[in-house]
Amino acid sequence: MIILSAALALSALILPTLAATSWIVPGAVWLDTSGNKIDAHGGMIIKPGSVWYWIGYSVNDGITPVIYSSEDLLNWDNRGIANSIKQMWRPKLIIAGGRFNIFGQVNRLTQGMTATAITGPYTLYGSGMSIPPDALTYSDCGPFVDTDGQIYWITSADHNTLSINHVTNTSNPTLSTRVASLALGAFEGPALFKVGSIYFLIVSSKTGWRPNPDKVFWATSLAGPWSGGTDVAPEGNNTYNSQSTYVAPVIGSSQTTYIFMGDAWDSTGSAASNYMWAPLSVSTSAHTATIQYFPFWKVNPTTGVVTTSSTGKRYEAEDAEMAGRAGKSNLSLGIVTDCSSCVSKRAVHRVDDGSTVTFAGVEGLGNGERQWVALHYTVNNATGGDAYVYVNDEKMNVRDLNVRAGLHHVVPISVVLQKSNNITFAVHTSDPHFEAHLDGIEVLDGTEEEIEVKL
Ligand SMILES: *[C@@H]1O[C@H](CO)[C@@H](O)[C@H](O)[C@H]1NC(C)=O
Ligand SMILES: *[C@@H]1O[C@H](CO)[C@@H](O)[C@H](O)[C@H]1NC(C)=O
Ligand SMILES: *[C@@H]1O[C@H](CO)[C@@H](O)[C@H](O)[C@H]1NC(C)=O
Numbered sequence: 001m002i003i004l005s006a007a008l009a010l011s012a013l014i015l016p017t018l019a020a021t022s023w024i025v026p027g028a029v030w031l032d033t034s035g036n037k038i039d040a041h042g043g044m045i046i047k048p049g050s051v052w053y054w055i056g057y058s059v060n061d062g063i064t065p066v067i068y069s070s071e072d073l074l075n076w077d078n079r080g081i082a083n084s085i086k087q088m089w090r091p092k093l094i095i096a097g098g099r100f101n102i103f104g105q106v107n108r109l110t111q112g113m114t115a116t117a118i119t120g121p122y123t124l125y126g127s128g129m130s131i132p133p134d135a136l137t138y139s140d141c142g143p144f145v146d147t148d149g150q151i152y153w154i155t156s157a158d159h160n161t162l163s164i165n166h167v168t169n170t171s172n173p174t175l176s177t178r179v180a181s182l183a184l185g186a187f188e189g190p191a192l193f194k195v196g197s198i199y200f201l202i203v204s205s206k207t208g209w210r211p212n213p214d215k216v217f218w219a220t221s222l223a224g225p226w227s228g229g230t231d232v233a234p235e236g237n238n239t240y241n242s243q244s245t246y247v248a249p250v251i252g253s254s255q256t257t258y259i260f261m262g263d264a265w266d267s268t269g270s271a272a273s274n275y276m277w278a279p280l281s282v283s284t285s286a287h288t289a290t291i292q293y294f295p296f297w298k299v300n301p302t303t304g305v306v307t308t309s310s311t312g313k314r315y316e317a318e319d320a321e322m323a324g325r326a327g328k329s330n331l332s333l334g335i336v337t338d339c340s341s342c343v344s345k346r347a348v349h350r351v352d353d354g355s356t357v358t359f360a361g362v363e364g365l366g367n368g369e370r371q372w373v374a375l376h377y378t379v380n381n382a383t384g385g386d387a388y389v390y391v392n393d394e395k396m397n398v399r400d401l402n403v404r405a406g407l408h409h410v411v412p413i414s415v416v417l418q419k420s421n422n423i424t425f426a427v428h429t430s431d432p433h434f435e436a437h438l439d440g441i442e443v444l445d446g447t448e449e450e451i452e453v454k455l
């Protein structure tokens, strides 16, 4: 099935064209199979049988555990809330005592709930649990199941110490002996996973809803000693604008791929917050775990192989119609400029308030279905202004994506296109120094090839 392509780098393989209906698009709005925005924050994914489940908290339902299911890790069905409890933060699924259990943080304690079916309904049991042996309370939390089947719960205890405790393998499981108390720093968002004989622990610093550079520590025993503290992404990218919540192993027939699951919070952690999932490149010898960022990617749940999209149809900014400062100017002013990192090596820069760049006659599917348009642009100040896209005069705000444009230059948006479209890129700002730099746009129509990537 795999055909080698000379046109690609040696590390890349090209698969025959498949109906590439969807990709994981980090940081973009992710819709469920009913067309609603997925609302499952601070969560995890797990595959107890043949189906994947995503457990997280629903902001719209009042910080309530919610469950989605999927067979391909792309298309998720909303299976409803697990229990009507409110204000349960970072719910996670724990299989213990032959039952499905959800642990989450309620009032700085671990609240448990249990069910015989993964989709529930879940019954609350006990009052909130503090952390043995000294009854610490805590904030963020996450589970880990070791290769010997032992279950652990990692907490940001007393806000300053990461604690790793056993979870009993009983019905109505509880927290028991502490395995480690890690004074690595004031960390939260713990995500613990094991590759070979090395345990890795990814953590976030405490900066509220603002992202920071997540770190990874490692050990050969859960009890420690723990070492490291290296960045999981280039420091200035702030974990690609996200905060760790979990690392999910996808155990395939060809390879195991570790998915970094991050929350791309908005400024208040509202339901408008998105998800930043990306595969990790893990080195058990260098003791590093590094996020591999792709604007479009997916993992085959059967083989574990990661692929990214081939290029869609490109429209170059320098060939588009310019108005405003961009239009008034000309080559001698350098508005259309050389750009060594740009695909065509040319780009339109200094797109300011009042400037527009219009791509006319952009071909679309015209069948009423959403498709991806990737905007290749950067801004000189992620918070200094808003970028807008008009698709056939309908305005879409991509303001929240400016942070992403400031980091990695490719910002996918999902739109419904006609057969022929006019797409206008513009910015709005009161800051005279704010400007965007537009390389071009790329339109995906589902015929893209999957390019295998080695992690
Ligand atoms: C946990 O308990 C279940 C039964 O409740 C059992 O099947 C399983 O083997 C136990 N796991 C371990 C690691 O002891
Ligand atoms: C963000 O990461 C990319 C690689 O994905 C790197 O090229 C870029 O320099 C980083 N930016 C910052 C601000 O760290
Ligand atoms: C381009 O800009 C230069 C410098 O301002 C100006 O002299 C020239 O007339 C402009 N050309 C056009 C076609 O606008």
Ligand SMILES: *[C@@H]1O[C@H](CO)[C@@H](O)[C@H](O)[C@H]1NC(C)=O
Binding pocket: 381, 382, 383, 384, 385, 431, 433
């Ligand atoms: C970026 O924009 C914000 C909001 O307008 C402003 O406060 C800040 O000073 C700007 N930063 C730079 C480096 O211009």
Ligand SMILES: *[C@@H]1O[C@H](CO)[C@@H](O)[C@H](O)[C@H]1NC(C)=O
Binding pocket: 360, 361, 392, 393, 418, 420, 421, 422
């Ligand atoms: C695109 O713009 C052209 C020229 O202004 C216009 O004739 C055409 O109707 C527009 N197409 C759409 C789909 O709005």
